[in-house]
Amino acid sequence: MAEELIRMEKINKFYGRIHALRDVSLTVRTHEVVGLLGDNGAGKSTLIKVLSGAVPLTSGDVIIKGRKVELKSTADAIAHGIETIFQDSALVPQLSIARNLFLGREPVKGSRFFNRLDQAAMNASARDLLKRVGITKDIPPDTAISSLSGGERQAVAIARAMQFDSDLIILDEPTNNLGVAETQGVLRFVREARDTGHSCIFIAHNIHHVFQVVDRIIVMRGGRVVAEDINPKTTTIEQVERIITGEEMLSAITA
Numbered sequence: 001m002a003e004e005l006i007r008m009e010k011i012n013k014f015y016g017r018i019h020a021l022r023d024v025s026l027t028v029r030t031h032e033v034v035g036l037l038g039d040n041g042a043g044k045s046t047l048i049k050v051l052s053g054a055v056p057l058t059s060g061d062v063i064i065k066g067r068k069v070e071l072k073s074t075a076d077a078i079a080h081g082i083e084t085i086f087q088d089s090a091l092v093p094q095l096s097i098a099r100n101l102f103l104g105r106e107p108v109k110g111s112r113f114f115n116r117l118d119q120a121a122m123n124a125s126a127r128d129l130l131k132r133v134g135i136t137k138d139i140p141p142d143t144a145i146s147s148l149s150g151g152e153r154q155a156v157a158i159a160r161a162m163q164f165d166s167d168l169i170i171l172d173e174p175t176n177n178l179g180v181a182e183t184q185g186v187l188r189f190v191r192e193a194r195d196t197g198h199s200c201i202f203i204a205h206n207i208h209h210v211f212q213v214v215d216r217i218i219v220m221r222g223g224r225v226v227a228e229d230i231n232p233k234t235t236t237i238e239q240v241e242r243i244i245t246g247e248e249m250l251s252a253i254t255a
């Protein structure tokens with residue numbers, strides 16, 4: 001069995017009086033893609049925001065590779081190997097692919113006082129990365145993000161997460177608003193991420209996309225994890241839909 005990468009223990013999150021996460025405990029192992037499902041308001045985004053350091057938890061523990069950590073900012077999460085690709089994926093449309101890949105972490109050359117961006121190094125790494133995430137079309141790294149398709153943008157966002165060798169890549173609705181071919185591209189990148197040693201948490205409203213790519217499904221409802229070990233190979237989409245809505249209890253389905 002793969003090792004435990006991240007464990008969340010009894011996480012609670014209040015937004016004022018709203019109890020968004022209720023004693024949430026879950027584990028993500030190394031080299032696994034976990035699908036996180038739940039209806040609107042179930043708490044998925046809040047959970048992801050806690051794990052990516054974007055919102056503070058109210059109580060509970062986050063344990064990464066056996067050590068308890070505090071995630072006070074997204075920089076903390078990144079330092080602990082957690083990279084999140086949000087729905088809007090936070091790319092800067094006016095900047096080039098290469099600049100977006102290195103945003104805030106650009107390689108520089110020259111002396112301490114006269115350093116400037118190492119454009120050639122960025123372009124060379126960008127070419128490699130684009131190939132790694134399956135963009136075989138020859139797109140020059142200095143192409144602006146604004147001229148890419150939705151799927152290509154997601155690919156760039158994923159490439160950014162992969163290049164820093166994050167242990168965990170969180171994808172929040174990566175296939176939203178994408179066409180069929182672009183969606184297949186994103187799913188391929190997720191498989192590639194796992195094959196190159198990363199773990200992923202994949203959130204999508206489209207349960208069919210989730211089923212195509214995940215090793216395990218976690219379902220949330222009303223701020224709680226109601227199923228943590230659903231095996232997509234032995235469970236039907238209809239059964240998972242019934243767990244999401246609360247019509248079917250977990251006890252009937254085990255991994």
Ligand SMILES: Nc1ncnc2c1ncn2[C@@H]1O[C@H](COP(=O)(O)OP(=O)(O)OP(=O)(O)O)[C@@H](O)[C@H]1O
Binds near residue numbers: 019038040043
């Ligand atoms: N910033 C906030 N302030 C107050 N309440 C919030 C805030 N963000 C989320 N909530 C509430 O917390 C609960 C969980 O919301 P969350 O966005 O985590 O659910 P979700 O499962 O991601 O839903 P969706 O699929 O619609 O994005 C909801 O009741 C929501 O209204």
